[in-house]
Amino acid sequence: MAQDLRGALVGFCNPLLDISAVVDEGLLAEYKLKADDAIMASEEHIPLFQTLMDKYQAKLLPGGSAQNTLRGVQLLLPEDSAVFFGAVGKDENAAKLKAAADKAKLRTNYMVNPEKPTGTCALLITGKHRSMVANLSAAESYDFSHVSAPENWADIEKARFYYITGFFFAVSPKTIEAVAKHAHENNKTFTMNVSAPFVAEFFTEQVEKTLPYINILFGNETESDALARALKLGTSDIKQVAKRVADMPRAGSRPRLVVLTQGAKSTVVASSDCDDVRVYAVSPISDEEFGDSNGAGDAFVAGFMSQYMREQPLDKCIEAGHWLAGQVVRQIGPNYPEGELKFVPSASYTATLEKL
Template identity: 75%
Template sequence: MAQDLRGALVGFCNPLLDISAVVGEDLLAEYKLNANDQIMASPEHLPLFQTLIDKYDAQFLPGGSAQNTLRGAQLLLPPGAAVFFGAVGQDENAQRLKAAADKAGLRTNYMVNPDVPTGTCALLITGHNRSMVADLKAAETYSFAHVSAPENWKDVEAARFYYISGFFTAVSPETIQAVAKHAHEGGKTFTMNVSAPFVAEFFLEKLTAAMPYINILFGNENEAAALAKALGFDTTDIKQIAKRVADLPAAGDRPRLVVFTQGASSTVVATGGAGEVRVYGVTPIPSDEIGDTNGAGDAFVAGFLAKHMQGEPLDVCVEAGHWLAGQVVRQIGPNYPDGELAFAPTPGYAPAVETV
């Protein structure tokens, strides 16, 4: 009998409408941006959003890291499995975000702030790279009062898996703590993503407050390096970083899993305690098939979580993450291909196992 997964996954993040455009290096230099980075908009960045609309062939795409992940996960899960929380304005951009979620079958439970516009994210594409500048607007007004209302908390109570982006540490750490403790007390699975180097640099206290409850932590190589530096680790080896983070104190006796992707290179997975470190190779995608890399990390988590929720082994979860990320990088922006997505594990797919 198939497992009942209705409402099993709840996620929190900042729902943002991406304003995406292919630009030159000169625009990055003008705004002091790096080709592959994620930052919060400062006052000097605000003209950039209108510049992309006025001077470039900008596209409006559904964004927000965890919302992208939950859209992808829902595409691989039975109907009604995922619910997303975040704050939006009462405007056309909010309707665009909801329409993208509806298309994927993702149920949204937005807090609507009629006084503030829906957040946006400037997405500057240079080659296969993307630089992201987020202007949170309504997203940063999310309040714990919304999710703690009985009609909304029932979604949290019904779920068995939780996913929150590191970006949310800057918005509602109270929500993170409440959901994390609920998951721990109920023997459920709580997962987070470092999400960006600045989260480790500027919001480390909020992230480490949640760390004891985190059963699975995701991130990429740049975020792993920033986290290691913030925590004072004396190593830059990503395998050692993953194992040390996996071994940080946990609230329960379940070993923590740390999953660090490295783009087209490999993915490192460390298990806490006596667990091992696994290194998974990534099947390369021909350069001429790549649209851009925006949303690849979100899609990896989507594939991983969808299979993890269905009780699949770790190797299958990682391969599903790689496969779904590969589908997204063939698109422009954080979009999933049209039509039914069907992942089939590769017989004999296995990682290299190391002792660190």
């Protein structure tokens, strides 16, 4: 008998319309940006958004990290498996975001702020690298009162899995706390993504407060370095960071997984209930096939969660993550391929086990 996954996953993040363009490194230097980084826009970055439109033939793409992830999850699962929460404006850009979600059959539960425009994110692509600058606007107005309303909290009650990005610490830490505690008290699965180095650096207290409730923590190599510094782990080795974070105090007895990707390099997985660290190889993609890396991390989580929610073994979850990320990096922007998406696991996909 197939699992009933209706409403099984709820996600929270900032729904943003991406302004994506291929640029030169000089533009990064002009705005003091780093490749493969993600920051919040300050006043000095505001002209950048129009510059991308005027001079770099920018494309407008539906974005927002968790909304990208949930679109991918929904494409791989039965209809009505996931619902996304976030705040948008009452404008054309919000309609574009909803249309992209509708196309993937992802249900959205937006809080609409008629006073602010829908948020945007500048995506500056340089070769195989990308730099993100987010202007949250309406997204930063999301308020706990929205999800706590009975008709919306019903989605939280129904779900069994939750995914929230670290970006949301800057918006509604009260929402994160409430959902994390609900998951813990009802033996459900609470997952988060570090999302960007600045999250660990500037929201260290909130990360430490939330970590005991996190059952699965996702991140990448630059976020691993930031976590190591913020949490004073005494090492920058990604395998040791994964294991030490996995072993930090937990609320309850459920084990914690820490999953750290490294782009085209291997993915590192540590668990609080295992002494070994698992290292999974990533299948290479040729330069001819490569589009850009934008959205690859979101797609990895989508592939992983699509199998984890079906109670598949860890090896299959990681393989699905790598597979879906590989599909996305063959596109331009955080886009999934047209047509039906179907993950077919291999018979021999496993990790190497390494002792620290």
